[in-house]
Amino acid sequence: SEAGAKPRGALIVVEGLDRSGKSTQCVKLRSFLESSGHPTELWRFPDRETSVGQMISAYLSNKSQLDDRTIHLLFSANRWEKRSLMEEKLKTGTTLIVDRYSYSGVAFSSAKGLGIEWCKAPEVGLLAPDSVLYLDISPERAAERGGYGDERYERVDFQSKVSEFYQTLRDSSWKIIDAGETMEEVEKKIQQVVLDKVKECAQGKPLSLLWS
Ligand code: Z5A
Ligand code: MG
Known part of the structure; x- marks a missing residue:
């Protein structure tokens, strides 16, 4: 850096199917980075705290109905409303661990039948992650973990479709982690990858934009 x-x-994004263990690992990763001396915040999308986020939350819990394209754009708006803060945090030295991001947005809406390019369009220009960790698990294994609640999308058939779209979206830069292993094993696999990335960013790796 200058x-x-x-x-x-660093902008670290964690993706994966429902119940793959994202939130569990994000919390562990945050403590690890903090204790290694890296200022870190844990973010998640949807961010249900904002007014857009409250609309999304009502939709997910089946308290409201929205057209597929409308909810897609709300998920996207929920990321846009945090974009400038995200950039400011990164530029002032805070590493962000983000629990779900654009890839969830595109995979879930595409799984409903919306065109993938249409789904990507409102995401163009958001900050691109420095690293995507994909917690890989089959929808059947994930469902066995229990805790599938009453939220929309929490069904094995739909999760299978989402999984196919994640395959389409992923590129060689993604770190694919076997999420069927124990929590401790998954945690260890993530740590070194992220530490290397945090160092690369501190040494001046430039920020880039989705989806270029
Ligand atoms: N969505 C969308 O459509 N468009 C978008 O743009 C975005 C999201 C951003 C809500 O997301 C929904 O919004 C989501 C996608 C859609 N719908 N679905 N599906 P959310 O992030 O709020 O969903 P969530 O309910 O918080 O999290 P999750 O994804 O369902 O789960 P997770 O975070 O991956 O898993 P977890 O909570 O860490 O763990 C689940 C359970 O497994 C728990 O009991 C753990 O103790 C256990 N667990 C965790 N790791 C292990 C291991 N290694 N072994 C055994 N058991 C484990
Ligand atoms: Mg979660």
Whole structure:
């Protein structure tokens, strides 16, 4: 980084099917990075705290009905409303661990039958992650973990479709992690990958944009 400028933080995104263990691992990763001396925040999408997020939350819990394209754009707006804060945090040296991001947006809406390019369009220009960790598990294994609640999308047949779209979206830069292993094994596999990425970003890896 330039003389005097703070090393920037890394944008680390965690993706995967429902019950793959994303939230569990995000919390562990945050403690690990903090204890390794890296200022870190844990974010998640949807961010249900904002007014857009509250509309999304009502939809997910079946308290409201929305057209497929409308909810897609709300999920996207929920990321856009956090974009400038995200950039500011990264540039001032905070690493962000983000529990679901654009890839969830595109995979879930495509699984409903919306065109993949249409789904990507409103996401163009959001910050691109420095690293995507994909917690890989079959929908059947994930369902065995229990805790499938009453939220929309929590069904094995739909999760299978989502899984296919994640395959389409992923590229060679994604780190695919076997999420069927124990929590401790998954945690260990993630740590070194992320630490290397945090160092690369601190050394000046430039920020880039989706989907270029
Ligand atoms: N969605 C969308 O459509 N468009 C978008 O743009 C975005 C999202 C951003 C809500 O997301 C829904 O929004 C989601 C996608 C859609 N719908 N679905 N499906 P959410 O992130 O709020 O969903 P969630 O309910 O918080 O999380 P999750 O994804 O369902 O689960 P998870 O975070 O991956 O798993 P977990 O909570 O860490 O673990 C689940 C259980 O498994 C729990 O009991 C753990 O103790 C257990 N677990 C975890 N790891 C292990 C291992 N290794 N072994 C055994 N058991 C484990
Ligand atoms: Mg979760």
